[in-house]
Amino acid sequence: MSHKLLTISCAVAAALSIAACGKKEEAKPADAAAPAAAPAAAGEVVVKLGFAAPLTGPQAHYGEEYKNGVTLAIEDANAEKPTIDGKPVKFELMAEDDLADPKTATQIAQKFVDAKVNGIIGHFNSGCAIPASKIYSDAGIPQVAMATAPAYTQQGFKTTFRSMTSDTQQGTVMGKFVVETLKAKKIAIIDDRTAYGQGLADEFEKAVKANGGEVVKREFTTDKATDFAAILTALKASSPDVVFYGGADAQSAPMAKQMKRLGLKAPLVSGEMTKTPTFLKLAGKEAEGSIASLAGLPLDQMPKGKDYETRYKARFNADVATYSPYGYDATRAVIEAMKKANSVEPSKYLPTLAKNEYAGVTSSSWAYDDKGDLKDGGITVYKVENGEWKVMQTIGK
Incomplete structure (x- = not known):
């Protein structure tokens, strides 16, 4: 999964052959990995989470595995039949391919804002997450990115958080x-x-x-x-x-x-x-x-790594590669903040996300400092x- 800020391109390697994508590592194509969401039940509040990463091209294997972790987190949360503010809620994933390209990333960011998503998981690349973060900050939407570039959380935005430790x-x-x-x-x-x-x-x-x-x-x-x-x-x-x-x-x-x-x-x-x-x-x-x-930590030493590995393989018929556990925890951290704040409104659960501590797959104390960097991380x-x-x-x- 991170410096010259917005002018530095993230990886867009369309000139490389598709063979270089490492198809063996990819899980399933996007459509197979995330089946169409069932219609919301009567009275059920739909909570949309935006997700952006490279889903095609030479970095597709990163993005697809990352997306699988987010998908599994949403499915697990929905299986718990959650209620927020006294109403049943259903979490839905709005996934977009940012091509590992900063310009595309900002276009997608605006699309998410216009769609009134309740939170953002992504972007994957630092060079995409950084320019997109300004758009999310202006809209007040929390963003938990895989980006590891120090600059991502040094901008002073209250909406930027990480899924992994800083570079x-x-x-x-x-x-x-x-x-x-x-x-x-x-x-x-x-x-x-x-x-x-x-x-x-x-x-x-x-x-x-x-x-x-x-x-x-x-x-x-x-x-x-x-x-x-x-x-x-x-x-x-x-x-x-x-x-x-x-x-x-x-x-x-x-x-x-x-x-x-x-x-x-x-x-x-x-x-x-x-x-x-x-x-x-x-x-x-x-x-x-x-x-x-x-x-x-290595997967088998993560607090809930062995269970996650078993369930991931059963769900996607693929091994955990690198990023999916962090995508899972990022998503669950956002959902837990919503539940604790008793609100899916970004402005209301944002302070809770910043202060909350979540016991996840990768860490038993997933929590943020005042910049949005993870406190715990070897x-x-x-x-x-x-x-x-x-x-x-x-x-x-």
Whole structure:
């Protein structure tokens, strides 16, 4: 799942082949994952939750899995036959494909406002969530985004909340980890110039330097590139101990392959958008030894992770990849705030969402600070061993 604010594009990789989307990781197509909602019963209040993420293109596997978590949360909430302000309510999902494109994201945001949705889950990409957040703020609609860019919650909006920890924490943890744990002295950094990729790389660079490491090379690419030979050849000359990449698996996977083919012995280290089944599939045997961080605990160590994993697989006939538990908790946190405030009106439940504590799948104390950042959140570091992501260490928990 994160910096130049609105001018930085999030990943729009239409030039890549659909094969790069990692179809194996995708759950079901949008229509199959979320069946048509049943008509509201007489006297039932319909509560609309907007959802936006990339649902087509090279990032579709992120968006679809994220959406599945939101869908499951809504289905679970409706199964409880909730009442708010003395009236039965039915939660409905209004899902939109923002194409991982900032302009499309703002158009969708206005569409949600015009539709008078009661809350927003999304957007997925920081470069989409940031420009859309101004529209939601102006309308007073709470937004719980997967965005991890520090800038998302630094705008001063009272309506912005996160589903995952900020890159300030993740970058800081990983910068210290490569210097102190991996004993790397010379570090090279590449980012994709998106709000997420550059932001994570910036925080990582600060932490490397603060912990006594040397950044021997800083390069950048785009979120559409697949050929990194020139960049990697330049990095090889500086003999780095680690190559850090800020960006998505559509780039980090071919980068890992090309690093091995060029004889770069340094491991590839990256963030949560690399810690995916798709990365393993695309990088193949060259994925071996790659390292990635992910917010929170491993699924089997999450407070309700094992139960969630079982129910998710039964519902979608797919394994949990990365983002769906956080989408689930974001949705349930909004719903619980509505129930506690006894209102579905954004202006009335917003203060409750900001102060409430929810016992979720990913955390037993899902709660926000005064900026909308999650208070509780460790970072888990994973390494590819024998073709699988294996836990190396959980930090900051």
